[in-house]
Amino acid sequence: MSALEPVLKHLDQNLDKSVDHLFDLLRIKSISTDPAFKADCRQAAEWLVEDLKSIGFDASVRDTPGHPMVVAHHEGATADAPHVLFYGHYDVQPVDPLNLWENDPFDPAAKEIEPGRKILTGRGTSDDKGQLMTFVEAVRAYKAVHGQLPVKVTILFEGEEESGSPSLKPFLDSHKEELKADVALVCDTSMWNRDTPAICVALRGLVGEQITIKAADRDLHSGFFGGAAANPLHVLSKILADLHDETGRVTVEDFYEGVEETPSQILKSWEGLGRTPENFLGPIGLSVPSGEQGRSVLEQTWARPTAEVNGMIGGYTGEGFKTVIAAEASAKVSFRLVHKQDPDKIRANFRKFVEARLPADCRVEFHPHGGSPAIQLSYDSPLVTQAKQALSDEWPNPAVLIAMGGSIPIVGDFDKFLGMDSLLVGFGLEDDRIHSPNEKYELSSFHKGQRSWARILAALAAK
Template sequence: MPALEPVLNALDNNLDNSLERLFDLLRIKSISTDPAYKDECRKAAEWLVADLKSIGFDASVRDTPGHPMVVAHHDGPGADAPHVLFYGHYDVQPVDPLELWENDPFDPAIKDAGNGRKILTGRGTSDDKGQLMTFVEACRAYNQVHGQLPVRVSILFEGEEESGSPSLKPFLTAHKDELKADFALVCDTGMWNVETPAISVGLRGLVGENITVKAADRDLHSGMFGGVAANPIHILAKALADLHDENGAVTVPGFYDGVEETPTQILQMWKGLGTTPENFLGPVGLSIPSGEKGRSVLELVWARPTAEINGITGGYTGAGFKTVIAAEASAKVSFRLVHKQDPAKIREAFRAFVRERIPADCTVEFHEHGGSPAIQLAYESPLLTKAKNALSDEWPKPAVLIAMGGSIPIVGDFQRMLGMDSLLVGYGLEDDRIHSPNEKYELTSFHKGQRSWARILDALAR
């Protein structure tokens, strides 16, 4: 097995060169949402292909109806070695408003951030060029030192992640035999803090519903019809209010089917992260959690399902006052799902729940808005254990297993379309200002990120 230590030494010795390469990539204005930058997106893809070829990958630009994909393969030590698919994206967000940037967003630099910290500045430093290049540099060092990689590696770099990934699913469908691996590595995530690496083991799923309750065939005068005619706002509000009990639990029948309790040792790990209702909700002007009673903030956000009302309309909402009983009322409701909850069953159960609360002379219509299951990596997974130990060997503090309240669509696509679990490891920080002016990436994230991927590849080969 290739020795790890000389690879780590090579990464240390070549840090300046790796920064030059990253800065070359950062200078390319690969803004995927703006058609004016179409050529820049292709330029970024071609730059990555040339770089991957220089370190032993069979790499190519793959055209799509939108911006191109970059696909690359390295055989590693042979057909019997573990096979990983690494995913990242080379496109970036627009830079507006430009006047809020301290420097040209496409003129990257190294700056002193105080307290001995140095940061890399510029659009794409954290999201996602700096992140993906940590993995490329780890591969470069292995190839330089040993002439091969410790595992088989395929790479997929997307050029439309920041514009909704319209070409991704068709591309995965057309190339699933080529892209399928033992598991995927996804870098578009972050650390718990500047000293503590993290692995995201859970992503909540989503079900969205638009509901419209209809009563009379027109708006009615509330003096003439009030107290007699059905009021769809009352009906809808009552149905929505019934969604939760006095303890914050969701009351839709069967809603908790497939929800698993988080292992005690994981809850203890999350408790040690120091998140309280006060420091989590305080910055938004709140202090009291509203979800299921008796559960911590992090458990509620990372490992419990939700039902949230995202919007409600009905009747006259303009200036002044209009005394009418509305003909209809509408609401938008979303459910965040965890573990093995079935989006289709949740949707049908919710619709049945609402229909039971609609009077016989009124109607209700539903329009679905998205539906995807949660992603959960088994806490006892050997893959997880290897990665956690490798990260803990590199950083000042041991790696923690976290989850994410939202979702990363590509992770679900990999699982549903390619049958692969994903290991989510990244080195971004909450204050990296991604999607905002003055985006940055810690120099330690870039340097130790390279070393971390080298350690993970070494661990996966064992």
């Protein structure tokens, strides 16, 4: 019997105990965005420290200007064992609107929703307490069975992920030597479906910008001034309309600099996932893809850059009607980046794009909001290959390599500050309702997630 088999058996035999353990953590109201829950966030950090100490980690709470970090270290079975840094976050989203929850969000429960299918309910089950505890339970099982871990493990849990991670970059920068490892493991992503695990190999970057067009020194009577005075809403609308051409491509200068074509074999593998415009857009009441023409919905959302208008503000928007020409109009615009696009250059060229379209008597103000590059990992790196095989050994279907349309800035920070690649493996599902009322996590995700990490650790140790 391999060293892995008794670990997997231990996880199976102690599943109920691990669920109870998770519930203890879920009951802590670690809402990072609300100062009223500051003490709860510290309580969650302290709970994790004590739990990791019980496994044999050298663990401690590390204070920051915001909520504390949890840092823990454990040696591997041998002096030359690989070293992994596991990252997760213990903070959760607010629960509003509370009246839409079927149960108290901080009173977790296990429910059978159909024969043979159970879910765990409560805030943080999927994002991210349930996910991070899959890894903790895997190392707990290794220690219980073998008295040691197959690899050297450093753990970093933060308490501000849901509020923008303001303390994270300074913390990484000031603790480089302590936190640097061979690879970072991140469990804050999803599976393809309930039976198909996934490794995320690409994340889009993000640039946000608010633009405000100003003209007259006050709102104007549209009857008295209409036709003669510049209207910021008209100006703004035209600028935003110019962002795309008739084929859906973004028209900002050099926007596609650094954008590479996705390898043909990867596109072919995505075709086999069965994602169509009908089953992707249909559930949200749409049917026709509106992005770049000639590309699949997965390529559009995973591997191509975008420019989206997220909000427009200006003039009178209350009940009834008020005939004014607004003195100013604003829009929030975000760009999702891929491959080697430069966030700073995208921002600078977008500003030039806006300024070039300003008519006389108008001026513009810019307010930046975030900027991070895309993450693109090798599709065939030894690390990805090992993890893919380990996951495929555990789940009913082989693991697939996916990308994500969203952004996880921590992955870029690990590369920038610690010089590490990341392996992104998560066990959430699209219907887990993260950030929404009635968040849940599949019991199969929690159970087989533990077993998956055990397999991945064994694979890393064997290399």
